[in-house]
Amino acid sequence: GAVVSQHPSRVICKSGTSVKIECRSLDFQATTMFWYRQFPKQSLMLMATSNEGSKATYEQGVEKDKFLINHASLTLSTLTVTSAHPEDSSFYICSASSSNTFLMNTEAFFGQGTRLTVV
Amino acid sequence: AQSVTQPDIHITVSEGASLELRCNYSYGATPYLFWYVQSPGQGLQLLLKYFSGDTLVQGIKGFEAEFKRSQSSFNLRKPSVHWSDAAEYFCAVGPPTQAGTALIFGKGTTLSVSS
Numbered sequence: 001g002a003v004v005s006q007h008p009s010r011v012i013c014k015s016g017t018s019v020k021i022e023c024r025s026l027d028f029q030a031t032t033m034f035w036y037r038q039f040p041k042q043s044l045m046l047m048a049t050s051n052e053g054s055k056a057t058y059e060q061g062v063e064k065d066k067f068l069i070n071h072a073s074l075t076l077s078t079l080t081v082t083s084a085h086p087e088d089s090s091f092y093i094c095s096a097s098s099s100n101t102f103l104m105n106t107e108a109f110f111g112q113g114t115r116l117t118v119v
Numbered sequence: 120a121q122s123v124t125q126p127d128i129h130i131t132v133s134e135g136a137s138l139e140l141r142c143n144y145s146y147g148a149t150p151y152l153f154w155y156v157q158s159p160g161q162g163l164q165l166l167l168k169y170f171s172g173d174t175l176v177q178g179i180k181g182f183e184a185e186f187k188r189s190q191s192s193f194n195l196r197k198p199s200v201h202w203s204d205a206a207e208y209f210c211a212v213g214p215p216t217q218a219g220t221a222l223i224f225g226k227g228t229t230l231s232v233s234s
Binding site for chain 1: 161221229
Protein backbone atom coordinates (compact mmCIF):
# COMPACT_ATOMS: atom_id res chain seq x y z
CA GLY A 1 0.00 0.00 0.00
CA ALA A 2 0.86 3.64 -0.16
CA VAL A 3 3.24 5.05 2.41
CA VAL A 4 2.89 8.22 4.41
CA SER A 5 5.88 9.35 6.39
CA GLN A 6 5.47 11.70 9.33
CA HIS A 7 8.39 13.42 10.99
CA PRO A 8 9.41 13.78 13.73
CA SER A 9 7.94 10.90 15.69
CA ARG A 10 8.63 12.64 18.98
CA VAL A 11 9.43 16.21 19.84
CA ILE A 12 9.85 18.10 23.08
CA CYS A 13 9.80 21.87 22.96
CA LYS A 14 9.77 24.75 25.38
CA SER A 15 6.63 26.72 26.00
CA GLY A 16 6.38 29.66 23.62
CA THR A 17 8.37 28.11 20.81
CA SER A 18 7.03 26.77 17.52
CA VAL A 19 7.21 23.23 16.22
CA LYS A 20 6.84 22.00 12.66
CA ILE A 21 5.59 18.53 11.81
CA GLU A 22 5.99 17.15 8.32
CA CYS A 23 3.79 14.70 6.51
CA ARG A 24 4.99 13.23 3.23
CA SER A 25 3.37 10.85 0.80
CA LEU A 26 6.24 8.76 -0.47
CA ASP A 27 4.83 6.94 -3.47
CA PHE A 28 1.70 8.74 -4.49
CA GLN A 29 0.38 12.21 -4.99
CA ALA A 30 -1.71 13.33 -2.06
CA THR A 31 -4.29 15.75 -3.30
CA THR A 32 -5.79 15.95 0.17
CA MET A 33 -4.16 15.70 3.56
CA PHE A 34 -5.82 15.60 6.94
CA TRP A 35 -4.44 16.48 10.32
CA TYR A 36 -5.82 14.80 13.41
CA ARG A 37 -5.16 15.28 17.09
CA GLN A 38 -5.47 12.48 19.58
CA PHE A 39 -5.65 12.97 23.32
CA PRO A 40 -4.66 10.09 25.62
CA LYS A 41 -7.16 7.28 25.50
CA GLN A 42 -9.30 9.25 23.06
CA SER A 43 -10.22 8.97 19.45
CA LEU A 44 -8.78 10.94 16.59
CA MET A 45 -10.27 14.38 16.21
CA LEU A 46 -10.00 16.01 12.84
CA MET A 47 -8.27 19.37 13.04
CA ALA A 48 -8.13 20.44 9.43
CA THR A 49 -8.27 19.35 5.84
CA SER A 50 -5.85 20.69 3.28
CA ASN A 51 -5.92 20.42 -0.46
CA GLU A 52 -2.75 21.02 -2.41
CA GLY A 53 -2.33 24.63 -3.30
CA SER A 54 -5.30 25.80 -1.26
CA LYS A 55 -5.83 27.14 2.21
CA ALA A 56 -6.64 24.56 4.81
CA THR A 57 -10.17 24.12 6.09
CA TYR A 58 -10.22 24.04 9.85
CA GLU A 59 -12.74 22.28 12.04
CA GLN A 60 -14.77 24.29 14.45
CA GLY A 61 -12.83 25.17 17.55
CA VAL A 62 -9.39 24.74 16.00
CA GLU A 63 -7.34 27.92 16.05
CA LYS A 64 -6.00 28.48 12.57
CA ASP A 65 -3.45 30.99 13.80
CA LYS A 66 -2.03 28.51 16.26
CA PHE A 67 -2.04 25.47 13.99
CA LEU A 68 -0.62 26.60 10.67
CA ILE A 69 -1.04 24.13 7.86
CA ASN A 70 0.77 24.32 4.56
CA HIS A 71 0.20 21.97 1.64
CA ALA A 72 2.45 23.43 -0.97
CA SER A 73 3.07 20.28 -2.97
CA LEU A 74 1.34 17.02 -3.76
CA THR A 75 3.70 15.12 -1.51
CA LEU A 76 4.18 17.37 1.50
CA SER A 77 2.01 18.99 4.11
CA THR A 78 3.26 20.64 7.27
CA LEU A 79 1.62 21.47 10.56
CA THR A 80 3.24 24.18 12.61
CA VAL A 81 2.19 24.59 16.21
CA THR A 82 2.98 28.20 16.97
CA SER A 83 3.73 29.57 20.42
CA ALA A 84 3.20 26.14 21.87
CA HIS A 85 1.86 25.70 25.37
CA PRO A 86 1.65 22.62 27.58
CA GLU A 87 -2.01 22.16 26.65
CA ASP A 88 -0.91 21.64 23.05
CA SER A 89 0.89 18.49 24.11
CA SER A 90 -0.74 15.68 22.22
CA PHE A 91 -0.36 13.03 19.56
CA TYR A 92 -0.76 14.46 16.06
CA ILE A 93 -1.45 12.21 13.10
CA CYS A 94 -1.63 13.07 9.44
CA SER A 95 -3.30 11.14 6.68
CA ALA A 96 -3.25 11.52 2.95
CA SER A 97 -5.55 10.54 0.17
CA SER A 98 -5.47 10.79 -3.58
CA SER A 99 -8.43 11.58 -5.70
CA ASN A 100 -7.10 9.15 -8.28
CA THR A 101 -6.82 6.15 -6.02
CA PHE A 102 -10.11 6.98 -4.34
CA LEU A 103 -11.82 5.87 -7.47
CA MET A 104 -10.12 2.55 -6.93
CA ASN A 105 -11.65 2.15 -3.51
CA THR A 106 -8.70 3.08 -1.45
CA GLU A 107 -8.49 4.57 1.97
CA ALA A 108 -6.68 7.46 3.47
CA PHE A 109 -3.19 6.45 4.47
CA PHE A 110 -1.89 7.45 7.88
CA GLY A 111 1.44 8.64 9.10
CA GLN A 112 3.07 7.19 12.18
CA GLY A 113 2.10 10.13 14.33
CA THR A 114 4.06 12.73 16.26
CA ARG A 115 4.12 12.90 20.03
CA LEU A 116 4.46 16.55 20.98
CA THR A 117 5.38 17.45 24.53
CA VAL A 118 5.53 21.10 25.51
CA VAL A 119 7.40 21.81 28.72
CA ALA B 120 -25.52 13.55 12.28
CA GLN B 121 -22.77 11.26 11.14
CA SER B 122 -21.23 9.26 13.93
CA VAL B 123 -19.52 6.06 14.87
CA THR B 124 -20.20 4.27 18.12
CA GLN B 125 -17.97 1.71 19.69
CA PRO B 126 -19.96 0.65 22.75
CA ASP B 127 -17.14 -1.16 24.50
CA ILE B 128 -14.42 1.05 25.92
CA HIS B 129 -12.29 -1.80 27.22
CA ILE B 130 -12.43 -5.52 26.60
CA THR B 131 -10.29 -8.26 28.11
CA VAL B 132 -10.13 -11.67 26.53
CA SER B 133 -8.02 -14.71 27.25
CA GLU B 134 -5.36 -15.67 24.79
CA GLY B 135 -6.80 -18.16 22.36
CA ALA B 136 -10.37 -17.04 22.95
CA SER B 137 -12.52 -15.50 20.29
CA LEU B 138 -13.04 -11.77 19.99
CA GLU B 139 -15.77 -9.50 18.73
CA LEU B 140 -15.52 -5.72 18.80
CA ARG B 141 -18.69 -3.83 18.09
CA CYS B 142 -19.15 -0.87 15.81
CA ASN B 143 -22.33 0.95 14.88
CA TYR B 144 -22.57 3.90 12.60
CA SER B 145 -25.00 6.61 11.71
CA TYR B 146 -24.67 7.88 8.16
CA GLY B 147 -26.85 9.23 5.41
CA ALA B 148 -25.90 6.52 2.98
CA THR B 149 -23.91 3.33 3.12
CA PRO B 150 -20.45 4.59 3.91
CA TYR B 151 -17.06 3.11 3.41
CA LEU B 152 -16.16 1.26 6.61
CA PHE B 153 -12.77 0.67 8.16
CA TRP B 154 -11.13 -0.92 11.15
CA TYR B 155 -7.75 0.35 12.31
CA VAL B 156 -5.46 -0.84 15.06
CA GLN B 157 -3.12 1.37 17.04
CA SER B 158 -0.36 0.18 19.32
CA PRO B 159 0.77 2.52 22.11
CA GLY B 160 2.53 5.58 20.75
CA GLN B 161 2.12 4.40 17.19
CA GLY B 162 0.13 5.44 14.16
CA LEU B 163 -2.81 3.62 12.69
CA GLN B 164 -2.64 0.37 10.79
CA LEU B 165 -5.50 -0.61 8.54
CA LEU B 166 -6.93 -4.01 9.41
CA LEU B 167 -9.64 -4.19 6.81
CA LYS B 168 -12.15 -2.15 4.89
CA TYR B 169 -15.54 -2.53 3.28
CA PHE B 170 -16.64 -0.64 0.22
CA SER B 171 -19.14 -2.94 -1.47
CA GLY B 172 -19.78 -6.54 -2.41
CA ASP B 173 -19.38 -9.42 -0.02
CA THR B 174 -20.45 -8.24 3.41
CA LEU B 175 -17.89 -10.43 5.16
CA VAL B 176 -14.45 -8.99 4.64
CA GLN B 177 -11.16 -10.52 5.52
CA GLY B 178 -8.30 -8.47 6.82
CA ILE B 179 -4.78 -8.83 8.02
CA LYS B 180 -3.67 -10.70 11.14
CA GLY B 181 -6.62 -13.07 10.96
CA PHE B 182 -9.28 -10.42 11.50
CA GLU B 183 -12.59 -10.28 9.70
CA ALA B 184 -15.59 -8.00 9.84
CA GLU B 185 -19.17 -8.29 8.77
CA PHE B 186 -21.22 -5.43 7.43
CA LYS B 187 -24.87 -5.61 8.40
CA ARG B 188 -26.83 -2.89 6.71
CA SER B 189 -30.04 -3.56 8.67
CA GLN B 190 -28.18 -3.05 11.93
CA SER B 191 -25.83 -0.32 10.73
CA SER B 192 -23.04 -2.39 12.17
CA PHE B 193 -19.56 -3.43 11.17
CA ASN B 194 -18.28 -5.69 13.93
CA LEU B 195 -14.73 -6.94 14.00
CA ARG B 196 -14.00 -10.55 14.84
CA LYS B 197 -11.09 -12.86 15.36
CA PRO B 198 -11.48 -16.55 16.17
CA SER B 199 -8.39 -16.86 18.34
CA VAL B 200 -6.71 -13.89 19.96
CA HIS B 201 -2.96 -13.65 20.42
CA TRP B 202 -1.21 -11.64 23.10
CA SER B 203 0.18 -9.38 20.38
CA ASP B 204 -3.35 -8.30 19.50
CA ALA B 205 -3.52 -6.16 22.63
CA ALA B 206 -3.96 -2.62 21.30
CA GLU B 207 -6.49 0.10 20.62
CA TYR B 208 -9.00 -0.59 17.87
CA PHE B 209 -10.84 2.10 15.96
CA CYS B 210 -13.80 1.78 13.68
CA ALA B 211 -14.14 4.52 11.09
CA VAL B 212 -16.48 5.54 8.30
CA GLY B 213 -15.93 7.60 5.21
CA PRO B 214 -18.11 8.98 2.45
CA PRO B 215 -18.77 6.64 -0.45
CA THR B 216 -18.59 9.18 -3.19
CA GLN B 217 -16.70 12.28 -2.18
CA ALA B 218 -12.96 12.07 -2.34
CA GLY B 219 -10.98 14.24 -0.01
CA THR B 220 -13.30 13.95 2.96
CA ALA B 221 -11.93 12.88 6.32
CA LEU B 222 -12.88 9.72 8.10
CA ILE B 223 -15.05 9.78 11.20
CA PHE B 224 -13.69 7.68 14.00
CA GLY B 225 -15.27 5.95 16.92
CA LYS B 226 -13.82 6.49 20.37
CA GLY B 227 -11.96 3.23 20.21
CA THR B 228 -11.91 -0.02 22.14
CA THR B 229 -8.92 -1.05 24.18
CA LEU B 230 -8.22 -4.74 23.94
CA SER B 231 -6.31 -6.47 26.70
CA VAL B 232 -5.27 -10.08 26.38
CA SER B 233 -4.81 -12.20 29.45
CA SER B 234 -2.72 -15.34 29.59
